[in-house]
Amino acid sequence: MQSNSCNSSLSADAILRHLGPLAGEFGLQVRAECASTNSELMDAPPADDGRVHVVVAERQTAGRGRRGRQWQSWSGGSLTFSSLWRFAPGAPVPAGLSLVAGLAVVRALEKLGVQGLQLKWPNDVLVNGSKLAGILVELQPGRGRTPAAVVGIGINLRLPDDAYIPDQPAVTDLARQLDLVPAPEALLASVLTELHILFDTYAAAGFAALRGAWQQRNAFADLPVRISGEGTDVVGICTGVDEDGALLVRTEQGLERILSGEVSLRAAQ
Template sequence: MTAASRPVPATAPSPLDIDTLRTHLGPDADAFALDLRAECDSTNSVLIQRAPADDGRVPVVACELQTAGRGRRGRQWQAWSGASLTFSAMWRFPVGAPVPAGLSLVAGIAVATVLENAGVAGVELKWPNDIQVHGRKLGGILVELASARQVAAVVGIGLNLSLPGEASIPGRSDVTALDQVIDELPSREALLADLLRVQRSLFDTYANSGFAAFQGAWNQRNAYADLPVRLIGETDSLEGICLGVDVDGALRLQTDTGLRRVLAGDVSLRAAG
């Protein structure tokens, strides 16, 4: 049986277990303040509204079911209890660190690194916040500032582990799940531990060196490298050849009128045509 034809398990996985998660985190467990919930409106919102005190740990909220999960541009993030991994972490940066520019791109590299280490082939990054495998969306990232001084940001990540039923998602043939692209699905605790650990390492480098340290890694996984794309904004659109990202995370487009740089804003990137 191929990975793509593997059926969705008949029973949902057990709820996330904090002791198992701490075991997978090992010596890094004390670096995180873990909050695992059965249900919440949005893991990002929980952290932003609660504004945890800075005790030296990274606050983390993971939830089995989000009732008002959000993506970029106000879109709803669809997730299913037991079939997704949805979590947010609040990362604090020193004054002067390059936040938020490039942060969602570094988070994407962290997710890609964990997936690749788990044996997933064909991981791609779609600017500025989507995780794809062979052109189909596996997950997304939402970064929101959590401090007026812009030294703290909440990074929310959602990954599809399986899709619900035979119908999957009506009208969304461009969506995939981890159990369709990997031979052996890791436990959610192991996956979450790896994602937290790798993010922590990469964000430390980001705070010290900026996005330039990650430009090559992101461009190697660029889903639309050298392809025609269309950027759709609230009032206009822009077409060009996708040349990857610049040293500050801006998207580089070769248009009919010359090279254009686009910083992550309220835009959507799609294949042209």
């Protein structure tokens, strides 16, 4: 249950209270501000003491998203946190890991009553097409045979009126979706609980065990899409994801598997 809080209005004790019987599974560091929660865990990973280590910050000054983008955050307007997950040797990391993380976020938000939630491959959570949350998964350099990954998550709580998010034409926040936005401590505990449940399933049975649940929330199911970022564009119909988390697109040449996370998925124009 050990926690470390540095002059933040976020309460580590409240997070642990909301975690209930799972509190002992997590080691918390609560910050008012840091450069990047992912960098905190990637650059100086805590010793493996059997717990999942979590860094949560009210504000990130150099938050990172996919493809080198900056993750925008505002004090009180966003929940930004990263968690370090270590898996047993032989676990299927990293196949489909970011998709499982997205599913955990959606499950937590669905239990709060958020409607219209969708998943955009490989790492965005949408509400009726507008971005609500993003995920960045980074693999830890090999230490022995234990695979490990840092999972960074940012959820928009209350965006300021003048918020500008590059490359995101449509964004939303929980304040637009719910009459009452939950306390960030309760929301964090809920997401961590879902991550704990789903990553246990993932470690034992791989992404295949969760593929159906992801497919049900696929934002682009059976829609025309364009994949760009790998030199040539791929245009076709999104048919879902494979058992290893690869995106499946039916093109004029046949079914193509998109494996790289360094691509952009958009509706075809």
